[in-house]
Amino acid sequence: MQVLRVTGGARLVGEVPVVGAKNSTLKLMSAALLAEGATHIDNLPAIADVAIMRQLLERLGCGVVETRSPDGTEGVTITVPQTPESAAPYELVRQIRASICVLGPLLTRTGHARVAMPGGDNIGSRKLDMHIEGLQRMGAAIEIEHGFIVARAQQLRGASIWLDFPSVGATENLVTAAVLAQGTTVIDNAAREPEIVDLLDMLVAMGAQIGGIGTSTLEIQGVDALSPVHHVAVADRIVAGTWAFAAAMTQGDVRVRGAMAAHLSIALEKLTSAGAAVQELPDGFRVTMTDRPKAFDVVTLPYPGFPTDLQPQAIALLSIAEGDAMITENLFDARFQFCDELARMGAQVRTDGHHALVRGRHVLSGAPVQATDIRAGVGLVLAGLVAEGVTEVGQIHHIDRGYVRLEEQMRALGATIERVESSTFG
Ligand code: EPU
Numbered sequence: 001m002q003v004l005r006v007t008g009g010a011r012l013v014g015e016v017p018v019v020g021a022k023n024s025t026l027k028l029m030s031a032a033l034l035a036e037g038a039t040h041i042d043n044l045p046a047i048a049d050v051a052i053m054r055q056l057l058e059r060l061g062c063g064v065v066e067t068r069s070p071d072g073t074e075g076v077t078i079t080v081p082q083t084p085e086s087a088a089p090y091e092l093v094r095q096i097r098a099s100i101c102v103l104g105p106l107l108t109r110t111g112h113a114r115v116a117m118p119g120g121d122n123i124g125s126r127k128l129d130m131h132i133e134g135l136q137r138m139g140a141a142i143e144i145e146h147g148f149i150v151a152r153a154q155q156l157r158g159a160s161i162w163l164d165f166p167s168v169g170a171t172e173n174l175v176t177a178a179v180l181a182q183g184t185t186v187i188d189n190a191a192r193e194p195e196i197v198d199l200l201d202m203l204v205a206m207g208a209q210i211g212g213i214g215t216s217t218l219e220i221q222g223v224d225a226l227s228p229v230h231h232v233a234v235a236d237r238i239v240a241g242t243w244a245f246a247a248a249m250t251q252g253d254v255r256v257r258g259a260m261a262a263h264l265s266i267a268l269e270k271l272t273s274a275g276a277a278v279q280e281l282p283d284g285f286r287v288t289m290t291d292r293p294k295a296f297d298v299v300t301l302p303y304p305g306f307p308t309d310l311q312p313q314a315i316a317l318l319s320i321a322e323g324d325a326m327i328t329e330n331l332f333d334a335r336f337q338f339c340d341e342l343a344r345m346g347a348q349v350r351t352d353g354h355h356a357l358v359r360g361r362h363v364l365s366g367a368p369v370q371a372t373d374i375r376a377g378v379g380l381v382l383a384g385l386v387a388e389g390v391t392e393v394g395q396i397h398h399i400d401r402g403y404v405r406l407e408e409q410m411r412a413l414g415a416t417i418e419r420v421e422s423s424t425f426g
Contacts, residue, residue, distance in 0.1 A: 005390060011250045030057075038228050042074075123373050135173070140153040179222060207225070234260075255285075298326075377396060
């Protein structure tokens with residue numbers, strides 16, 4: 001089994017580039033299904049999830065060709081047939097929950113979609129009731145048959161939809177269904193993450209009529225057809241934020257190039273309160289830290305709140321901070337699983353329901369630990385950077401789902417980290 005072996009103690013110093021967001025790219029690729037012809041998406045991350053989405057689109061009858069622009073960034077051209085296939089198989093859907101995002105585009109384009117239920121997840125229960133109820137309000141007939149969501153609608157109709165919670169995935173599915181529906185759809189309490197804005201911008205470029213972009217009320221006027229476009233994915237704010245926490249934890253000095261500080265306002269504010277200097281630059285931001293970080297509290301919330309996808313990285317930092325911190329996780333009920341692994345490194349974290357109390361320690365000690373999901377995995381790597389001795393992080397396929405060659409990028413900043421066959425895990 002391969003692991004990331006980290007030897008703690010190095011300061012991270014230098015510059016690191018950030019490319020397009022995983023959670024944008026996968027949805028942009030799904031949205032290509034809405035228009036017959038060749039849609040081109042640039043600034044893609046070379047991660048495992050993108051490769052799986054490519055396979056899924058191929059199974060749906062699309063031609064998918066990888067491209068590389070002169071500046072070295074990866075792209076993809078997706079050629080969509082007049083009528084795509086409408087069945088998304090379990091063996092692909094189970095690998096990435098984001099495949100549920102083909103449901104809206106397939107249903108509205110073909111009148112029929114058969115998408116495997118994605119199943120459970122290591123970060124907690126992830127229901128789909130808002131996706132299903134919203135589509136039903138638009139006139140879809142939906143059944144769960146043998147592990148598949150089977151949706152049918154000759155022609156979806158505009159509807160008024162109020163989401164109980166600003167779900168990222170439900171907002172995306174409902175908007176991508178509504179753009180080709182008959183009439184006007186209003187989605188209230190919609191999610192407004194930068195990745196959603198990115199998707200909506202691409203849909204507008206394709207010819208969709210969408211009002212309220214960036215707000216929690218979206219008004220979508222259905223049109224007859226959309227056209228393929230060329231789109232550049234928004235930078236990955238979670239990867240950028242991960243570098244910001246890594247810089248602060250290691251008392252380093254890192255320029256994060258290609259990132260948007262505005263998409264990370266609260267997270268960067270927290271690092272400032274911990275004692276870091278955060279400087280916005282024309283092409284990104286820089287985080288510098290000279291002391292042990294001071295503790296701060298965190299409450300995860302939908303955007304623009306503190307992102308749940310930076311919660312493990314924050315706990316890793318707080319485990320070596322000066323003082324106590326209270327973390328409240330409001331999105332995913334099992335995300336604190338990661339604290340049990342961090343405890344193996346000596347972190348003092350007590351959890352109770354959706355709260356965690358972190359008692360900062362001067363030092364952690366390197367240990368064999370296991371990644372349970374993408375962000376937990378990277379949180380453990382960050383802890384390894386500041387721990388005494390060697391940390392081996394196992395189950396790194398999780399990390400590869402969201403981070404492009406993490407160890408190479410960290411080494412370029414001065415970390416001692418390598419991908420090796422484990423000597424600890426069997
Ligand atoms: N929810 C429901 N019913 C629904 C949909 C969601 O109860 O119909 C609940 C979920 O159970 C969860 C909360 O609403 O408790 C938020 O879920 P949301 O739908 O917003 O999340 P998602 O679309 O499943 C995306 C990202 C996650 C990220 C969350 C929150 C993708 C592929 N995934 O998930 O990213 O944490 O939004 O920002 O876009 C990651 O990248 O590591 C990751 C987990």
